[in-house]
Ligand SMILES: Nc1ncnc2c1ncn2[C@@H]1O[C@H](COP(=O)(O)OP(=O)(O)O)[C@@H](O)[C@H]1O
């Protein structure tokens with residue numbers, strides 16, 4: 001195999017692993033939110049397991065990219081793809097960490113035999129949006145699609161708006177009844193984690209734009 | 221920042237064969253400009269047009285203009301032009317019959333300078349300028365060819381500097397050197413840009429990326445892309461450039 005072919009093969013392998021991390025991320029968010037909603041400890045454990053796998057994948061991607069940088073001194077799109085793969089694997093790993101944090105909230109509620117005092121409609125909305133953002137951002141990354149990446153930026157505003165709404169709603173509940181404070185804070189934290197997830201999805205979208213155009217366009 | 225050399229509609233031939241096609245290129249003063257491209261694309265010919273060496277080859281011809289400080293060098297005395305625009309070649313080529321010291325000031329001797337004290341002072345100055353003094357100060361009277369390859373190349377640069385040029389053209393100056401000598405040479409080139417305008421031809425893309433401020437990509441006699449080096453290597457505009465620098469050629 002020629003040097004160039006070997007290089008393409010290595011890069012493709014890195015991006016295949018990023019795809020694997022995306023699947024783990026989406027699985028983690030879905031199951032941790034399911035755990036929180038149903039107060040289901042088994043569902044909560046999925047994100048904990050995924051976190052371990054994701055960390056290994058991230059390290060593996062880092063090692064391969066470091067080797068490519070060292071051995072091939074890549075330039076142009078090759079360089080942009082490697083730099084972006086390293087950053088995006090970090091973003092995906094962070095996303096899984098946040099899912100793990102949500103699982104931890106669920107486990108605490110199970111341990112304390114808590115019951116929900118409301119339906120988690122707003123949080124589910126945030127979850128759906130942020131998963132959609134991850135899917136779009138990763139598709140934009142893998143298919144080098146700038147327009148799709150720009151859509152992710154727009155969706156982040158929706159996530160922020162939902163979080164704002166949840167925040168106000170929960171404050172009202174907690175002010176009315178101080179027995180709801182502990183649970184209210186947990187819902188708030190879950191919202192905060194999902195808001196962070198959406199932010200990392202935007203970073204991935206930014207990487208997709210960088211690969212495609214060479215420009216760094218920050219979401220505003 | 222100002223333009224030191226302005227190449228306008230430059231065309232070059234060897235006999236019937238056109239090897240440079242309508243090159244337009246502005247070279248910035250006190251900067252390092254790298255010329256890259258596959259072998260045979262015209263890199264050497266281009267820089268030889270910049271100091272009127274191309275036309276010396278029998279059958280070779282040039283059209284268009286090269287302005288040095290806005291004056292067309294093709295309307296001036298070629299000997300004077302080559303004093304202002306020095307050249308360093310691919311293989312170190314110290315004069316074999318001359319000592320280290322004589323080599324350093326060979327150009328001045330050619331100009332008729334005979335004052336031994338002046339020549340010795342100038343030799344020391346330029347040998348120091350290329351970072352060779354401490355290595356050769358006890359061997360100044362040995363033949364220039366007794367030095368190592370890297371030292372010989374720096375001696376050749378010293379020789380070019382002695383006639384006090386404004387521009388230095390270098391044609392793959394590191395291609396015959398080992399990695400350590402190459403690094404030293406790159407450091408030297410970087411130092412020299414404070415006082416000189418440098419154009420370097422290199423087939424080594426990493427070298428171009430490391431040392432140059434601007435990079436020109438030449439392909440089959442045409443200038444395909446010219447921009448600041450970081451830009452050209454991070455986000456080339458032309459697909460040919462992208463393919464060449466990423467090693468997807470041929
Ligand atoms: N002395 C010569 N006579 C005829 N053709 C030449 C001569 N030198 C170079 N050429 C041709 O001119 C073209 C450009 O050569 P050159 O400038 O040496 O390319 P590079 O330095 O990029 O390798 C090539 O096709 C080469 O074969």
Ligand SMILES: [Mg+2]
Nearest residue numbers: 263264265391
């Ligand atoms: Mg050449």
